[in-house]
Amino acid sequence: MDRAPGTSVRTRLAFSYAGFLMVAGVLLIAVVWVFLLRYVPDEAVRLPARPARSLAGSPGNPGLFIPGRYDLWRAFAPKAALALAALLVLGLVGGWFLAGRMLAPLNRITAATRAAGSGSLSHRIRLPGRRDEFRELADAFDGMLAQIEAHVAEQRRFAANASHELRTPLAIARTLIEVARNDPDRDVDELLARLLAVNQRATDLTEALLVLSRADQGTFTRETVDLSLLAEEATETLLPFAERRGLTVETSGDVALTVGSPALLLQLATNLVHNAIVHNTTGHGGVWVTTSTGPQVVRLTVENTGDVLAPELVATLAEPFRRGTDRVRSDHAGVGLGLAIATSIARAHGGSLDLAPRDGGGLRVTVRLPAAGGGVPAPRPDRAHGSAGHP
Numbered sequence: 001m002d003r004a005p006g007t008s009v010r011t012r013l014a015f016s017y018a019g020f021l022m023v024a025g026v027l028l029i030a031v032v033w034v035f036l037l038r039y040v041p042d043e044a045v046r047l048p049a050r051p052a053r054s055l056a057g058s059p060g061n062p063g064l065f066i067p068g069r070y071d072l073w074r075a076f077a078p079k080a081a082l083a084l085a086a087l088l089v090l091g092l093v094g095g096w097f098l099a100g101r102m103l104a105p106l107n108r109i110t111a112a113t114r115a116a117g118s119g120s121l122s123h124r125i126r127l128p129g130r131r132d133e134f135r136e137l138a139d140a141f142d143g144m145l146a147q148i149e150a151h152v153a154e155q156r157r158f159a160a161n162a163s164h165e166l167r168t169p170l171a172i173a174r175t176l177i178e179v180a181r182n183d184p185d186r187d188v189d190e191l192l193a194r195l196l197a198v199n200q201r202a203t204d205l206t207e208a209l210l211v212l213s214r215a216d217q218g219t220f221t222r223e224t225v226d227l228s229l230l231a232e233e234a235t236e237t238l239l240p241f242a243e244r245r246g247l248t249v250e251t252s253g254d255v256a257l258t259v260g261s262p263a264l265l266l267q268l269a270t271n272l273v274h275n276a277i278v279h280n281t282t283g284h285g286g287v288w289v290t291t292s293t294g295p296q297v298v299r300l301t302v303e304n305t306g307d308v309l310a311p312e313l314v315a316t317l318a319e320p321f322r323r324g325t326d327r328v329r330s331d332h333a334g335v336g337l338g339l340a341i342a343t344s345i346a347r348a349h350g351g352s353l354d355l356a357p358r359d360g361g362g363l364r365v366t367v368r369l370p371a372a373g374g375g376v377p378a379p380r381p382d383r384a385h386g387s388a389g390h391p
Contacts, residue, residue: 010099017095018088025087029080036076040069105134109141121149157319169202209337220261220348224372227256227265227300228291234269235289238277246283249273253291256298257372260349268345269300271338272365276304279363297351298371306362314355314363318343342367 105127115123124145127138176194180186235251242249258265269289276287285305292299318339339355342365346353351369358364 010096010103013099013102014092014095017098018091021087021091021095022084025084029083033076036072037069040072105138109134109138112138112141112145116145116148121145121152154319166202166206169198173198220264222259222261225258225260225262225265227258227269227298227369228253230262230266230269231273231289231291231300233266234273237270238273241274242277242287245277245280246285247277247280248286249277249289250286251289253289254293256291256293256300258298258349258351258369259372260369264345264348268342268367271342272300272302272367275338276302276363276365279304279306281305281307281361285362293371296371297368300367300369301364303358303364304362305358305360308361309357309363311357314357317355317363318353339365 108125108127112123112125124142125138126142127135129135173195176191176198180188180191231253232251235249239249273287273289276289280287287305288301288303290301292301339353343353346367346369349369351367354366354368356364356366
């Protein structure tokens with residue numbers, strides 16, 4: 001924003017210090033003058049002289065002159081003016097240096113702000129000294145820069161990964177078409193089936209990106225939702241998929257009321273259950289979906305059996321297009337956005353998503369969301385359990 005040039009804050013502070021010092025000096029002189037007037041007569045008085053020596057031998061009094069108010073004013077006013085002038089000079093000079101020392105941290109903050117505005121997000125103020133208003137501002141600004149830098153880096157990685165993921169099906173489709181064009185004995189039905197699969201993958205990726213964008217923006221209608229019912233719906237939808245892989249799926253828990261978008265929260269639960277089924281031990285694994293309530297919070301926990309995961313790997317699984325161990329490619333591996341979408345949905349609802357490895361292998365995902373109305377709902381006695389497994 002273009003602004004007209006004005007007086008600097010340092011100059012204004014210097015004049016403010018000098019003005020305050022002048023006001024204090026004037027008040028002090030006025031108080032002294034008022035108290036002096038109480039003991040000074042209106043007119044000058046001269047007491048009569050006594051003899052050089054009295055009969056007792058003491059020295060005589062040559063006479064005493066007591067000045068009046070006018071005489072006192074003539075003697076007092078010039079010196080008071082000089083004192084006020086000295087206070088003015090001292091206030092301006094001292095105020096200038098004091099204002100400079102006080103505003104030095106602000107100058108560092110301004111320089112850091114300009115550096116950040118030019119694109120240098122790695123710059124930090126790191127203002128030394130004990131905590132005060134300026135240092136709290138500098139620390140808050142450093143924290144904001146760290147968050148912005150991390151967010152920009154994440155967005156750049158996301159854009160690069162998304163571009164790569166979107167380019168892959170297009171490149172595959174182009175290769176299939178070129179091979180089929182140069183093959184006189186091509187199987188049209190097989191070609192169409194492959195192109196349909198590639199197109200479906202690109203469509204799934206595009207829809208996942210749209211869901212992720214919608215969750216990040218937080219543009220959705222909120223209403224009271226029972227998280228346990230959404231968990232049951234997601235489990236029932238994916239039950240045939242779990243049966244084909246020979247997995248057991250169990251749901252349990254209490255009523256968990258929160259406020260948010262039913263569609264997005266259902267997407268969250270579905271992503272977590274699907275992730276737990278896909279990345280599991282085929283044939284003898286299990287998935288456990290539970291809901292619980294606590295003070296001001298409701299929880300959705302999804303656990304699954306599987307390979308032993310290192311904590312370092314688990315900490316990165318919620319990043320977009322991140323896959324662990326055998327999460328590279330499979331028929332149901334998805335597009336690598338399941339946990340990323342779930343994390344964004346949880347954040348958009350004022351909650352969080354935590355990942356932790358299970359003892360013996362597998363993953364535990366815990367979603368924490370604010371409870372509806374801040375209360376703790378009562379448990380529902382007729383809670384149903386669903387399972388899928390071997391006969």
